[in-house]
Amino acid sequence: MDTRRLAHHEFPILGRAYFLGGRASTSVKQVLREAGVDDAAIRRIAVACYEAEMNVVLHARSGYMAVDIYPDRVTIAVIDKGPGIENVDLAMTPGWSSATDEARALGFGAGMGLPNIREQADAMDIRTAKGDGVQLFLTFKREVTDDGAPPTGDSGTRG
Amino acid sequence: MTLAGAVEVLKAQAVVPADDEQAPLSGCFAADLMSDVLAFGREGSLLITGLATDQAIRTAAIKHLVAVVIIEGKPVHSDLVETACEENVPVYQTPLSKYEACGLLMQAGLRPYRKGTATD
Numbered sequence: 001m002d003t004r005r006l007a008h009h010e011f012p013i014l015g016r017a018y019f020l021g022g023r024a025s026t027s028v029k030q031v032l033r034e035a036g037v038d039d040a041a042i043r044r045i046a047v048a049c050y051e052a053e054m055n056v057v058l059h060a061r062s063g064y065m066a067v068d069i070y071p072d073r074v075t076i077a078v079i080d081k082g083p084g085i086e087n088v089d090l091a092m093t094p095g096w097s098s099a100t101d102e103a104r105a106l107g108f109g110a111g112m113g114l115p116n117i118r119e120q121a122d123a124m125d126i127r128t129a130k131g132d133g134v135q136l137f138l139t140f141k142r143e144v145t146d147d148g149a150p151p152t153g154d155s156g157t158r159g
Numbered sequence: 160m161t162l163a164g165a166v167e168v169l170k171a172q173a174v175v176p177a178d179d180e181q182a183p184l185s186g187c188f189a190a191d192l193m194s195d196v197l198a199f200g201r202e203g204s205l206l207i208t209g210l211a212t213d214q215a216i217r218t219a220a221i222k223h224l225v226a227v228v229i230i231e232g233k234p235v236h237s238d239l240v241e242t243a244c245e246e247n248v249p250v251y252q253t254p255l256s257k258y259e260a261c262g263l264l265m266q267a268g269l270r271p272y273r274k275g276t277a278t279d
Contacts, residue, residue: 018213018214019213019238021217022213022217025221026220026221026246043222047198047221051194054214106210106212107191107192107193107194107208107210107212107214108192116194116197119198
């Protein structure tokens with residue numbers, strides 16, 4: 001595993017600020033593009049980040065999304081101050097949701113958030129306890145060229 | 160089918176018009192749940208939805224969809240328009256119901272997407 005960190009960014013997320021939901025993920029997409037991360041990885045990361053961001057917006061008081069870019073991978077941490085998840089196994093079950101009607105009115109809260117995130121990420125670790133917020137850690141592998149170096153600039157790869 | 164073709168079939172009006180209405184559509188997906196779109200929507204396709212909120216636009220941008228069509232002539236607020244302009248996501252409005260819109264587009268040959276692979 002390559003330990004050289006190429007970039008680090010953090011983006012705040014405000015709980016209940018529905019109209020801002022998705023802005024942090026849009027910013028993440030932007031910095032990944034600028035860093036030359038391949039399009040296929042960006043697409044997976046954007047979907048996972050958006051789901052995770054909406055989880056914070058819908059359930060927590062506040063939080064942030066941290067992005068670390070390495071030559072061979074991108075790691076995302078989504079940390080929130082909120083009610084936490086009492087039963088993670090249950091929350092990982094497609095269709096299970098604790099979302100409010102408000103969340104559903106925004107097109108979320110169908111119980112697909114965490115399962116969707118797990119589907120997109122190469123590795124996922126969730127640490128939480130009731131009343132203690134949620135710390136979500138995701139790893140996404142980047143496309144690496146034959147010589148072992150990550151592509152520079154926009155690779156133009158379509159996945 | 161192009162976006163212009165779909166717009167005609169749906170009798171849709173542009174709210175935020177596309178720069179290029181001749182853009183080809185790879186398929187179509189209809190949903191009000193954005194998690195479903197995030198999970199199963201495909202790049203280059205059209206989204207038919209009853210969700211007239213910013214989240215429909217951000218979802219379309221994240222999935223690189225060609226355009227969003229809001230059904231049943233639901234009112235579109237200025238916030239949505241602003242987000243669509245920011246994210247460069249074309250938005251249209253049709254008086255048709257979701258069922259009618261999907262039926263007409265299927266009849267016109269636009270292929271559907273479902274979980275897994277696209278159907279031919």
